[in-house]
Amino acid sequence: MAGTALLGRLTWQLAELVEVVAETPRVKTLVFDVPGWPGHRAGQHVDVRLTAEDGYQAERSYSIASAPDETRVALTIQRLEDGEVSPYLTDELRPGDKIELRGPIGGYFVWEPSDGGPLMLVAGGSGIVPLMAMIRTRAATGNDAETRLLYSARSRDDLIYRDELERVNGNGLTVVYTLTDSQPPEWTSYARRVDARMLAEVAPRPAEQPRFFACGPTPFVEAVAEALVQLGHDARAIKTERFGPTGG
Amino acid sequence: MGELMLDGNAVAGLLQEVFAVEMTTAVGTCASCGAAGPVGAVHVYRGAGIVLRCPHCDNVLAKIVKSDSRVWIDSTGIRTLEVTV
Numbered sequence: 570m571a572g573t574a575l576l577g578r579l580t581w582q583l584a585e586l587v588e589v590v591a592e593t594p595r596v597k598t599l600v601f602d603v604p605g606w607p608g609h610r611a612g613q614h615v616d617v618r619l620t621a622e623d624g625y626q627a628e629r630s631y632s633i634a635s636a637p638d639e640t641r642v643a644l645t646i647q648r649l650e651d652g653e654v655s656p657y658l659t660d661e662l663r664p665g666d667k668i669e670l671r672g673p674i675g676g677y678f679v680w681e682p683s684d685g686g687p688l689m690l691v692a693g694g695s696g697i698v699p700l701m702a703m704i705r706t707r708a709a710t711g712n713d714a715e716t717r718l719l720y721s722a723r724s725r726d727d728l729i730y731r732d733e734l735e736r737v738n739g740n741g742l743t744v745v746y747t748l749t750d751s752q753p754p755e756w757t758s759y760a761r762r763v764d765a766r767m768l769a770e771v772a773p774r775p776a777e778q779p780r781f782f783a784c785g786p787t788p789f790v791e792a793v794a795e796a797l798v799q800l801g802h803d804a805r806a807i808k809t810e811r812f813g814p815t816g817g
Numbered sequence: 818m819g820e821l822m823l824d825g826n827a828v829a830g831l832l833q834e835v836f837a838v839e840m841t842t843a844v845g846t847c848a849s850c851g852a853a854g855p856v857g858a859v860h861v862y863r864g865a866g867i868v869l870r871c872p873h874c875d876n877v878l879a880k881i882v883k884s885d886s887r888v889w890i891d892s893t894g895i896r897t898l899e900v901t902v
Contacts, residue, residue, distance in 0.1 A: 616830040672830070677826060678841070809824060
């Protein structure tokens with residue numbers, strides 16, 4: 570679907586918060602109802618705009634976490650202490666409240682069920698969000714593309730969507746965790762930052778021509794992309810999305 | 818510097834606002850090294866303005882400055898841009 574160009578200017582529209590799900594102590598999923606939502610593809614994002622009483626505006630981009638579902642759009646948002654936007658979204662916004670958003674946006678960091686697999690997803694922290702949209706879209710469409718997720722987080726409590734990932738693990742989807750800072754007792758999986766050796770063990774071989782989607786903080790994504798090229802994977806098959814420090 | 822680098826996905830909304838078409842899948846060719854690749858994969862630096870750099874040779878592809886009512890784009894570093902319409 571490389572040729573999918575969505576013609577039309579982006580317009581801001583009102584979205585009503587309908588549900589809040591606490592994912593981790595610092596992360597919440599906000600489900601919005603967006604009248605007239607045209608649908609989206611896994612990996613796309615929205616821009617959110619907040620306007621203060623004095624007219625000051627702040628804009629941020631957030632990945633869509635949900636599979637396409639009529640006019641519902643779920644955003645999973647990490648609260649950043651010094652953030653300008655995320656503390657308001659995660660602490661102040663209540664069901665029934667409205668915000669402005671526009672989207673869906675993006676087409677490069679996108680997976681369509683018809684693209685097939687094998688699919689190798691590599692997530693650092695809240696970089697799991699657009700990859701979860703891919704996992705959910707795969708499940709919702711009954712797609713059987715062989716999919717592996719390597720998910721790096723600081724600790725078990727920082728794993729977003731942990732219960733859901735446990736449930737969907739299987740049926741061609743393999744979930745592998747690495748916990749970099751602290752591990753629960755009897756932790757048997759990885760306990761270090763993602764490196765070339767780990768990717769060699771978890772990812773399909775280059776001969777299988779996997780499609781890669783890596784998302785996370787910039788240094789994480791850089792390290793993953795470099796390691797994959799070093800392992801002999803085609804750089805053109807590695808799609809990346811970097812989270813910056815200005816995500817707030 | 819690495820911490821501040823993002824990629825073309827980060828300016829997808831702004832570019833779509835200007836060009837009225839999804840731009841991260843558009844393929845740009847660097848005027849300096851000749852490498853061609855999707856806009857979504859270029860390196861993006863945000864400061865007072867936005868700078869797009871070639872992921873292969875670091876050449877400045879474009880500079881973008883946005884105010885409330887105007888967007889200014891210097892695209893000297895891009896030789897060609899191929900957009901699906």
